[in-house]
Amino acid sequence: MTKIVTGSQEFFKGINQVQFEGLESDNPLAFRWYEADRIVAGKTMNEHFKFACSYWHSFNGNGSDPFGGPTHFFPWETKTDPIERAKDKMDAAFEFITKMQMPYYCFHDVDVVDYGNDVAENERRLNILVEYAKQKQKDSGVKLLWGTANLFSHSRYMNGAATNPDFHVLAHGAAQVKAAIDATIALGGENYVFWGGREGYMSLLNTNMKREQEHLARFLHTAKDYARKQGFNGTFFIEPKPCEPSKHQYDYDAATVKGFLQQYDLLADFKLNLEVNHATLAGHTFQHELQVAVDNNLLGSIDANRGDYQNGWDTDQFPNDINELTESLLIILEGGGLQGGGVNFDAKIRRNSTDSKDLFYAHVGGMDIFARALLTADAILTKSDYKKVRSDRYRSFDDAHGEAFENGKLSLEELRDIAVQMGEPASISGRQEYLENLINRYI
Numbered sequence: 001m002t003k004i005v006t007g008s009q010e011f012f013k014g015i016n017q018v019q020f021e022g023l024e025s026d027n028p029l030a031f032r033w034y035e036a037d038r039i040v041a042g043k044t045m046n047e048h049f050k051f052a053c054s055y056w057h058s059f060n061g062n063g064s065d066p067f068g069g070p071t072h073f074f075p076w077e078t079k080t081d082p083i084e085r086a087k088d089k090m091d092a093a094f095e096f097i098t099k100m101q102m103p104y105y106c107f108h109d110v111d112v113v114d115y116g117n118d119v120a121e122n123e124r125r126l127n128i129l130v131e132y133a134k135q136k137q138k139d140s141g142v143k144l145l146w147g148t149a150n151l152f153s154h155s156r157y158m159n160g161a162a163t164n165p166d167f168h169v170l171a172h173g174a175a176q177v178k179a180a181i182d183a184t185i186a187l188g189g190e191n192y193v194f195w196g197g198r199e200g201y202m203s204l205l206n207t208n209m210k211r212e213q214e215h216l217a218r219f220l221h222t223a224k225d226y227a228r229k230q231g232f233n234g235t236f237f238i239e240p241k242p243c244e245p246s247k248h249q250y251d252y253d254a255a256t257v258k259g260f261l262q263q264y265d266l267l268a269d270f271k272l273n274l275e276v277n278h279a280t281l282a283g284h285t286f287q288h289e290l291q292v293a294v295d296n297n298l299l300g301s302i303d304a305n306r307g308d309y310q311n312g313w314d315t316d317q318f319p320n321d322i323n324e325l326t327e328s329l330l331i332i333l334e335g336g337g338l339q340g341g342g343v344n345f346d347a348k349i350r351r352n353s354t355d356s357k358d359l360f361y362a363h364v365g366g367m368d369i370f371a372r373a374l375l376t377a378d379a380i381l382t383k384s385d386y387k388k389v390r391s392d393r394y395r396s397f398d399d400a401h402g403e404a405f406e407n408g409k410l411s412l413e414e415l416r417d418i419a420v421q422m423g424e425p426a427s428i429s430g431r432q433e434y435l436e437n438l439i440n441r442y443i
């Protein structure tokens with residue numbers, strides 16, 4: 001059990017630590033499926049998931065949208081001094097995280113403390129909060145899954161950071177990344193994330209795409225070399241997203257990022273942090289993105305959330321789709337799991353979810369649905385003929401001519417002669433409905 005760590009005041013009063021109570025429980029603030037120490041497929045649930053709370057949505061996201069201001073008024077946002085206010089927020093964060101028994105958290109630099117326009121002052125502020133976080137981590141055992149720098153909110157980044165046409169802006173982005181890497185290392189962070197929200201363009205009329213992408217690669221090499229020199233041996237993650245806020249973002253999807261990493265010799269140090277709603281925006285399923293990552297040995301981490309079928313933007317809702325997640329866990333389990341990363345809830349409660357309990361319901365639901373999907377996927381893999389149905393579809397490549405083709409031993413003329421010799425192929429069912437039913441049966 002995690003020790004609850006509060007500051008000088010308790011922010012989530014009247015809410016106890018969330019515990020596993022099992023399927024019989026009707027307590028909405030208990031886990032029904034997530035049992036941290038339960039072993040599934042050779043690892044504890046805790047090891048499979050490494051659940052992380054995202055600082056930005058949970059403690060900064062105030063419910064505002066393009067049509068209206070904040071609806072969430074946090075008691076940790078009252079002090080005027082930025083350092084004192086940031087400490088209150090960190091007290092609230094660790095209280096929440098330990099009450100949820102989450103083992104990890106993630107942050108952007110500016111989530112932790114307000115940044116202004118003075119590089120040295122920003123570094124000073126972040127350092128103070130890093131020292132504060134060190135103590136909190138020590139008291140609670142909670143760890144940092146990854147750190148990152150926000151290179152998209154400040155107005156100077158309106159044309160991008162590493163891909164900005166103005167070198168002066170790029171240098172400011174580098175200063176921020178340096179401080180965020182220093183903070184991540186100081187806190188024992190296990191990974192470092194680059195999400196290129198404005199690394200892209202709005203119009204090709206004013207954009208030299210090739211030059212911008214070369215700058216991005218050079219920037220990533222420079223940041224990576226610095227971090228390695230400072231002793232960081234965790235993994236760097238690129239988080240693909242096709243658009244929003246930019247019209248077009250360079251890290252479009254898993255396949256695009258793989259090509260980029262390969263082209264610029266970054267594959268040894270970088271993997272992917274895949275987000276469900278980003279996959280949807282790219283016109284893919286999350287499962288597709290996971291499979292691309294697994295097939296290229298790039299599956300590092302996950303940002304868990306979901307989109308809205310009626311909306312074409314990043315709604316960042318908490319995950320609750322058991323079919324989607326069961327199919328995802330099938331791919332993750334068969335692919336050998338997440339490499340270095342975990343499951344970060346990059347999700348926010350709705351604008352009109354204004355009770356302090358809502359943040360707890362959201363995370364309870366998210367952790368439980370992942371646990372349920374893991375158990376279901378493991379049962380499918382170990383008890384059903386799911387894998388056999390798929391491998392049987394390819395059995396004509398297991399021997400004879402099919403095997404010779406796979407090994408590059410057949411010319412086009414020989415293939416033509418085999419076609420003549422074998423005659424018209426029989427039709428073979430893909431059995432999609434059978435497999436869809438199988439998944440529902442195990443849920």
Ligand code: XUL
Nearest residue numbers: 148195239275303314346
């Ligand atoms: C934005 C997004 C970011 C990254 C970290 O869509 O997902 O919060 O996860 O910068």
Ligand code: CO
Nearest residue numbers: 239275303346
């Ligand atoms: Co994300």
